[in-house]
Amino acid sequence: MRKIFIKCGKFFDGLEEVLRTNVNIVVEDDIIRKVGEDVVCPEGAEVIDLSGLTVTPGLIDAHLHLDNLHYWNFDSRFKISDEMKTLNIVHNAEMALQGGFTTLRYIGSSLRTYGAIDARNAINDHVFPASRLVVSPHGMGISGGHSDNSSNLGGNFYLSEALEGQLGYIGNGVDFFKTVVRKEVKYGADFIKIMASGGFASPNDDPCDCQLDDEELRTIIDTAHRLNKTVTAHVYSAEIAKNLIRMGIDGIEHGSLIDEETCQMMIDNGVYLVCTFQPYEEAVHMDEEKLKTKSPHFQRKLRKYLDQLRASRKLVVDKILEGKMTVGYGTDMVSVYECWESWHEFNTWRKEGIPALRTLRAATSVNAGILGLADQIGSIEPGKKADISAWHRDIENDIEAISECDFVMKDGIVYRNCCK
Numbered sequence: 001m002r003k004i005f006i007k008c009g010k011f012f013d014g015l016e017e018v019l020r021t022n023v024n025i026v027v028e029d030d031i032i033r034k035v036g037e038d039v040v041c042p043e044g045a046e047v048i049d050l051s052g053l054t055v056t057p058g059l060i061d062a063h064l065h066l067d068n069l070h071y072w073n074f075d076s077r078f079k080i081s082d083e084m085k086t087l088n089i090v091h092n093a094e095m096a097l098q099g100g101f102t103t104l105r106y107i108g109s110s111l112r113t114y115g116a117i118d119a120r121n122a123i124n125d126h127v128f129p130a131s132r133l134v135v136s137p138h139g140m141g142i143s144g145g146h147s148d149n150s151s152n153l154g155g156n157f158y159l160s161e162a163l164e165g166q167l168g169y170i171g172n173g174v175d176f177f178k179t180v181v182r183k184e185v186k187y188g189a190d191f192i193k194i195m196a197s198g199g200f201a202s203p204n205d206d207p208c209d210c211q212l213d214d215e216e217l218r219t220i221i222d223t224a225h226r227l228n229k230t231v232t233a234h235v236y237s238a239e240i241a242k243n244l245i246r247m248g249i250d251g252i253e254h255g256s257l258i259d260e261e262t263c264q265m266m267i268d269n270g271v272y273l274v275c276t277f278q279p280y281e282e283a284v285h286m287d288e289e290k291l292k293t294k295s296p297h298f299q300r301k302l303r304k305y306l307d308q309l310r311a312s313r314k315l316v317v318d319k320i321l322e323g324k325m326t327v328g329y330g331t332d333m334v335s336v337y338e339c340w341e342s343w344h345e346f347n348t349w350r351k352e353g354i355p356a357l358r359t360l361r362a363a364t365s366v367n368a369g370i371l372g373l374a375d376q377i378g379s380i381e382p383g384k385k386a387d388i389s390a391w392h393r394d395i396e397n398d399i400e401a402i403s404e405c406d407f408v409m410k411d412g413i414v415y416r417n418c419c420k
């Protein structure tokens with residue numbers, strides 16, 4: 001059995017919002033066995049000295065797509081194969097691991113196939129030195145909806161229609177969506193994602209459009225639950241979110257236009273929110289120069305909903321500070337920063353006045369719960385997987401502290417150590 005003894009400088013366990021000192025950790029193979037101030041080095045253990053760093057659980061990003069290589073080349077998705085996209089997923093997951101994010105929740109993308117499942121399995125088999133993936137292969141939705149990438153070829157109707165027919169997760173009707181859910185689960189989906197509303201980046205819809213009818217939505221949720229899979233949905237408006245909560249959905253992604261009543265329903269029904277502040281940062285704080293670089297329809301929609309975006313942002317920040325609502329840390333890094341640069345959301349939460357350890361709790365134990373892995377990851381406790389990151393900058397006062405990672409361990413294996 002391989003034993004490792006880790007000496008921590010400052011220490012955050014992922015649960016209690018305090019930084020402790022003089023904590024030691026004993027790892028045996030891939031599992032944390034002992035944690036505490038009085039833990040001594042076992043005989044024959046390898047010693048890792050992180051006494052100059054702040055030690056945290058490996059961080060988790062709960063909302064990523066990962067199939068895209070560069071944010072400035074978003075349209076490349078029409079020009080590359082699913083095989084190349086799968087390679088991109090692995091590459092982005094390798095980069096994320098080096099940045100201290102040991103688990104990523106992959107929330108559907110433009111692949112027609114199940115490359116994300118293969119990537120997840122290969123990483124789990126240690127074929128690639130990359131972050132663990134928890135996967136929903138596709139965001140299922142309607143023709144012309146937010147996940148119908150063929151809409152972007154709308155000027156060429158023939159090509160658009162041919163592509164739409166190839167996207168197995170785009171369609172209409174109860175039977176279609178029932179089949180898609182079962183197929184996702186058949187090929188190994190960890191959870192199910194619905195593109196329930198329009199979006200800001202899609203050309204021909206509005207963020208408040210309800211794109212599926214009630215029968216279709218209910219079918220997806222019920223079919224997934226019968227197969228013991230949770231369901232989350234891309235949603236902005238309060239009305240659609242409330243409708244889905246009444247239908248028994250497990251989570252909401254974005255929720256950038258929700259209201260007080262929606263938050264209360266989420267608390268009452270144990271529904272989580274992954275709020276993804278960062279992509280709307282330029283709109284909420286109106287950076288005109290950066291906004292001008294966006295597509296005309298993106299700019300138009302952001303301006304239309306600006307007041308509501310700001311009000312909802314303030315509401316969700318208040319809910320995070322209040323601590324009753326389950327709010328996860330997710331970045332949706334697609335078109336603003338590289339897919340692996342998950343630290344940017346930390347910066348955004350900090351600027352909103354959310355304390356550092358509250359933010360990191362969202363990115364660790366709260367996210368582990370959202371992923372259904374609370375018994376395995378998200379905290380440094382005996383019995384958990386040995387996923388550990390460490391940082392040299394001042395976590396509590398430096399709002400970019402997690403942009404520089406010094407140490408990463410996943411499943412007891414060290415993937416980065418700048419202290420050597």
Ligand SMILES: [Zn+2]
Binds near residue numbers: 063065107332
């Ligand atoms: Zn997204």
